[in-house]
Amino acid sequence: MSKNVHTSGKRKQAIARATLSTGNGNVHVNGRPLEHFEPKVAMMKIQEPLMLAGDMVKKLNINVKVFGGGWSSQSEAVRLAIGRGLVEINKSLKKTFQDYDRHLLVGDVRRNEPCKPNDSKPRAKRQKSYR
Numbered sequence: 001m002s003k004n005v006h007t008s009g010k011r012k013q014a015i016a017r018a019t020l021s022t023g024n025g026n027v028h029v030n031g032r033p034l035e036h037f038e039p040k041v042a043m044m045k046i047q048e049p050l051m052l053a054g055d056m057v058k059k060l061n062i063n064v065k066v067f068g069g070g071w072s073s074q075s076e077a078v079r080l081a082i083g084r085g086l087v088e089i090n091k092s093l094k095k096t097f098q099d100y101d102r103h104l105l106v107g108d109v110r111r112n113e114p115c116k117p118n119d120s121k122p123r124a125k126r127q128k129s130y131r
Contacts, residue, residue, distance in 0.1 A: 009080030014069030018081035023061025042075035049083040
């Protein structure tokens, strides 16, 4: 692979943009090594596509910039961007990723429901007290 691969992933309000290039296996999220990503649950979620790809990742440098949303949606957006980039480099990974988890390649389109007029919540209604 001689060219850089640019991909993006979205989850709720979080947007991640990943750049994959030839290198020695460094993975950086917002300029910091992946090992320093907190909380650890989010770091392990990001590592899933890297583990499934195997030794191929040791020849790549992955740099991801992510903003918006909370830590959970940010980690899922990063995971999606990395997964898409790895599939763009190696098409044979597509089946592996789909069998493991569809959300490594396809974004989760669910969003929160807006509040209804004259109410503070999307679903639960105010109780009436005139009876």
